Amino acid sequence: MLEQRVREDLKATGKEAKFLRNIWYVAGYSRELDENNRLTRRLLGEAIFIFRTDDGRLCALRNRCPHRFAPLSMGRLEGDAVRCAYHGLAFDGSGSCRHNSHGPKGALSVRAYPIVEQDGLLWIWMGTPDQADRATIPDFGKLDPQQFHVRSGYLHGQAPYELMSDNILDLSHIEFLHPLLGTPEVSQAKVEVRQEEGQVIVRRHMRGEVLPAGLAQVYRTGARAVDRMLEVVWHPPASMVLTVSVATSDGGPDWQSGSQTLHIFTPETSGTTHYFYVASLARDKAGDEAADGFFAALELVFTTEDKPMIDAQAAEIGEEEFEDLRPALLPIDKGPVLARCRLKQMIEAEC
Template identity: 35%
Template sequence: MFLKNVWYVAGWLTEFEPGELAARTIAGEPVVFFRKKDGALTALPDRCPHRWAPLSKGRLEGDDLRCMYHGVKFDAEGGCVEVPGQEKISPQLCLQPYPVVERHQWAWIWLGDPALADPAAIPDCGYLDEPARRFKTGQLDYQAHHALISDNLLDLSHVGFLHEKTLAAPPEGEPGDKKTGQSAGGSAGKRIETGVRYENWRVGDFGRAVIQAKSGGTGDVWSRLDYVVPGVFISRVATYPAGTAEKCDFGTPPADVEPLSDNTSCQAVTPMTERTTRYFFSSGPRKADVTDDEAEGMWKVASAAFDEDLDMIEAQQKIIDHHPGERMAWIDADKGPGMFRQLMAQLMREEGTPVEPFPTRQATADASATAFVEAAE
């Protein structure tokens, strides 16, 4: 019931320590990770083929992993290299390793056909590698379906309400009038090849101290928010001197135009089971824009907002589960989530994966997506 031929974020690289076994459940698949002696990360099914005991309860012996139920031992490529008390080893005892790539501070795993595992398909989260930023990272576990977290990240309209006590500002991308300090351009979201993009300008913004400090008044704020398959959020929010948006004809600012401030975030939604999801998040303001203390203060506010999302979405999931078969109503802000659901359903059909009903209790994910899009149009 999950996409398999995609790259999922398995965890921050710092989570996988040498000499330790790390058990994860990703898109319904139990996986055990460990580092070989050369430091390379490997991943095997967390299931001994003999009696299906979890290999994460086993023991590392150099680059090999021994099941501690009956002592069957495997190498890092999943080959069975020893069965205590016998010489003959059945091919059925071998495991198929999962492709793993370490990139952008994350471990990425491919659960589908290994022949299709192209590292070039990993979303570009290169912001996480930039040394000129004060990056802070975290993660949360949701007792909720992954589609609800994706909906939340694609829905810019909730920020001014759910986060009124934390972020306390209209979201980047909120529709408005460019002459009155509101946003302009791209606020409705649009389909890109692998997901949905929001791109817009907020003109004459008074609300950011860094703008006032560097420009002596107001500035223009440009934001680009991409949400790509299977659930990776890549954002950049940059402030510029007043008038920049108009000079750029409200398009993407040229790379050679230096912003007054620049903040990025990369986030990932990784389903564990049908009702549990792991959410990875980060914040990366430029070192030139904020001190360590200021970055810490920004992080506390953002973390509090993430907790607000968690509380609401888990409560939402409980209500959904109490009302099977009933349909939700839709508003214009649902167009972005609808486009993404539609894309996910398309990819699931293409790889032959059963199209699961997203937690709206409609007939299929595609029907749910169509309802979103048609309502928005």
């Protein structure tokens, strides 16, 4: 009954084929819940109200009272339920109506979404509830603050999530867009792309590279030439792990001598995206000062270089479909193309 109603709503709004639904998405950070344990966010075109009950349980409801569609987030929390501020209907975390002063409550309900908390991230399941399996949430690792310097941030992208994923899957752009991170060796690198268990993995190996001064300080390479490996692992629909490994030419790359950054894109609408990023450096490889400088540089790059470029791309594409424009394909596009194809297959399989 619920799944049929959801699909009818999606067909009416033309959203059904745009998003993969039976999968986990990041809805936000745990720290984003306000002092009243509430967070409101639009995900996949739907307004979601997230709250924590008095006993600490995390809940997510469609932010819309079924009576006159007032936002439930304007109401107040009462124990394990939220009371609509307009006419007083109350709904618990399962979406069931707990109170109706105006008549029977049995037929009244609000859509509820499975939601869990893991490593400081709020993961929400936007599809059929009984298909939600917590075990399928990606385990990114390297987030233990006792072993790693960890910093996280958020950007609001004025671009489709697929376009933002392309940017991470093809890191050849860092030579040109990011002077703090790139060198001429980037475009000359050996690139390997493969698919494995539904993931797309892109490896870019630069040999004999003298790193930019900031990175050389963080990775403790000095002015000597080193090998640098950039590995991106794409998890559908749009979560990526970027691992940077640095090694001397006579040794194998050890990730702990580099860094890891999570790039997680959750569609807000078909044309806007929530961008969550989490960077980590091993504490035994970098001190506090080096870590702070590294994270500040990343935030500067994401905010002043990546975001303006991708937003401008999206504005230029406008209402046209990316594939319909027949973009020129270069060898560097293999990773993004494979990820787009895999995502399209998964979405079509749900329809």
